[in-house]
Amino acid sequence: MVYVLNVYGKPLMPCSSVIARLLLKQGKAKVKGRTPFTIQLLYKTETEYVQSLTHGLDSGSAKVGSAVSGEKGNIVYMAQIETRYRKARWLNRKNSMKKDRFSPTMTSKIHAHVREMKFVQTVLPISKTIIETATFDPHALKNPAVLTNKWLYQKGINYGYANTKAYVLTRDGYCCQHCKGKTKDKRLEVHHIIFRSENGSDEEDNLLTLCKTCHDALHRGEVALKKKGKKKGKLNHATQMNSIGIQLLKRTHAEETFGFVTKEHRQLMRLPKEHYFDAVAITTQGKEPTFKTSNVLFKKCVSYGDYQQTKGVRSEQVMPTGKLFGFRKFDKVQYKGNDYFIKGRMSTGYAILMDTEGNKVDLKPIPKFSKMKRVSARKSWMTIPKIILSFYSCAT
Known part of the structure; x- marks a missing residue:
């Protein structure tokens, strides 16, 4: 499945990889993006007929599901986004006194949903968006x-x-x-x-x-208490979801659906419990899905900039935030035929690589910058496509 843009950058219906290869070979198109693979036509088309596509979004505090389908239930896009959590710093509380202000973590989570909606609209002609919202009762979750x-x-x-x-x-x-x-x-x-x-x-x-x-x-550390305290429970995600759903409906023109509807549709489709499959059930609205793609884009939100400038008890060690040997942290690179992201860099010319989930990849010998190729510069999220629908018959 290859996504197509017209000569003005407006999204058209996706095409097969065979057609995209011919267009590129004949010089009628150029590569616009690698993940997902997107081409842009270099000539004006006589007609630009597009089907009505629906974007389904399974909102969440930790992970978000996203899928797009046509009128007949053809699935042409799937993604799962892991939102970002920023640990509290406890040294910048002045801004929290401002009115109508969300915490940095909540702002990032809301923006992750909106950014995914805008991204899908740049590669596919979306005519309608449906968001699954949820309302939780923290009091009942704590005391049934x-x-x-x-x-x-x-x-x-x-x-x-x-x-x-x-x-x-x-x-x-x-x-x-x-x-x-x-x-x-x-x-x-x-x-x-x-x-x-x-x-x-x-x-x-x-x-x-x-x-x-x-x-x-x-x-001051002069006395110590012998009493045991208690850490926060696991209701923070439920509390965040109450606000995320309200903000998404305020900031977009999307329609609203609910979790019990999604669950019934997904079970009738005999799909496993995954966020992107929930999004499939949302976008098809009960129709039997036909998977035109077997790829799911796994995305993880990361900070746009390097906020850790120094390291040490008294910040005596300056952290390099610019390019090192032409590479920056979170750059997507290719090493021995596989795609990775840069987790750490060494001034000696070596790098520590990780997958899209932020897990360190143990490679021996340690990869050198001279033996890797930068695929794309760092962005606000890391994206890796994975084939997950091998048990379904997917037409392309």
């Missing part, structure tokens, strides 16, 4: 008993208190749990046993009452 007793929604652990801080102070009897009042410091503060920067929870099991004297001494 609320599903049978609705009163528990209102009578939780903080019932009768202004907030969690007030509950913890009352629980601890308004007394420092370290010195028990020996410092005579009347100013009380609520401390995270496991620090928030270490993924500590905001729940009462990870909170403790300390006086300001003990609290300051603890952060």
Whole structure:
């Protein structure tokens, strides 16, 4: 399957690899992109008839499924995108005071969805987009008993208190749990046993009452607590999905569908549980799919720039961010007939390579820059095509 653009860069219907090879050989087209392979015509066509294509997007917090089908259920595109998570830095909180601001991680996840939608529209004539959204109830996921007793929604652990801080102070009897009042410091503060920067929870099991004297001494490393805290649960993805779905519908003109509909259609199609297969069920809207392509584009979002400038306890080692021997980190290269991405570079002329999932590839001897060829410069995502539909009959 080869994607085709007209002489003005407008997407047309894809063609077979045989036709694309003839067009390139006769000088009637040029290569526009390698992954996915896209050509652009060098002559004006008399007619530019295109079919009505539907883009289905299985939204997600960690992974996103994407697929495109025609009116008869012909699948011409599939992809799976792994979104990016940026670890909290805890040193740049001023911007968080701004109104209507998402965290860098949430902004990146929303942009990953929108960027995939725009990319598909650059290689295929999309006429309609359908997005599967989901709404999660974190309270019910944490405590399933609320599903049978609705009163528990209102009578939780903080019932009768202004907030969690007030509950913890009352629980601890308004007394420092370290010195028990020996410092005579009347100013009380609520401390995270496991620090928030270490993924500590905001729940009462990870909170403790300390006086300001003990609290300051603890952060200076002069005292230590013997109590065990609690890390955050696994509801962050559910919380993010509640916002991602709303933002996608606000920022696009897409139609909305729901997970239970997708599940029924996918099971009737007898497709395995994968994000790109969910997208197939979304885009076909119940029609039996006919796979015209056996390739799935696996993409992983990465940072657009190099944000780590230095390394070391006191940042005494400067990290090279420019080109080294003509290569940059995340450049796609070809080494011994296989495609990789650059994970690390050595000033001695060697490189550490990785796959699209960021896993280090152990190659011996260590690859040298002089023996590899750069396929494409670094982009905001790493893309590798994989053939996954060998058990289906795919017409091209």
